[in-house]
Amino acid sequence: MTFKKLKSRFKKVKKVGQGMDWQELTNVTRGQRFVVERVRLASGVAIEGVFEVPALAQLSAEDQVFVAAFVRCHGSIKEMERIFGVSYPTIKSRLNRIGQGLDFVETVAEPPRQTQSDVIERLHRGDISAAEAIAELEGQP
Numbered sequence: 001m002t003f004k005k006l007k008s009r010f011k012k013v014k015k016v017g018q019g020m021d022w023q024e025l026t027n028v029t030r031g032q033r034f035v036v037e038r039v040r041l042a043s044g045v046a047i048e049g050v051f052e053v054p055a056l057a058q059l060s061a062e063d064q065v066f067v068a069a070f071v072r073c074h075g076s077i078k079e080m081e082r083i084f085g086v087s088y089p090t091i092k093s094r095l096n097r098i099g100q101g102l103d104f105v106e107t108v109a110e111p112p113r114q115t116q117s118d119v120i121e122r123l124h125r126g127d128i129s130a131a132e133a134i135a136e137l138e139g140q141p
Contacts, residue, residue: 026060033058055102063098070095 025034036051056067066084073079080091116137123133 026058029058059098059101063094066094067098 034053036053038046038048039051040046056064059067069083070080073083077088077091081088084091114136119128119133119136122128123130128136
């Protein structure tokens with residue numbers, strides 16, 4: 001979508017002097033990624049810069065309600081079936097569709113630190129030399 005089309009759609013939704021809520025903004029952008037360039041706090045302070053909106057905030061209002069309900073149900077699909085009156089496959093399908101649109105950050109756990117007893121045990125087994133054991137032990141706090 002071109003900037004010109006987006007701007008004209010934005011003008012249709014937002015009247016001068018009025019605020020726009022997230023639902024209106026997500027309707028205007030129709031699921032496209034966007035950034036916020038200016039934020040005005042309730043106190044009147046304006047902050048300018050480029051702020052990337054969190055992925056959950058960029059979901060449609062309906063999807064935001066769905067995700068909030070899922071969290072409130074502690075991930076119980078059975079409870080979601082009851083609340084929304086739809087089948088298990090429908091809930092799973094919607095979760096999969098929403099999940100595909102969200103970036104997933106994989107974390108890698110740091111390897112566990114070796115304790116002094118671990119180093120001594122490795123030295124005792126002959127896995128490391130005395131010099132290596134001393135170097136490892138000196139590197140520990």
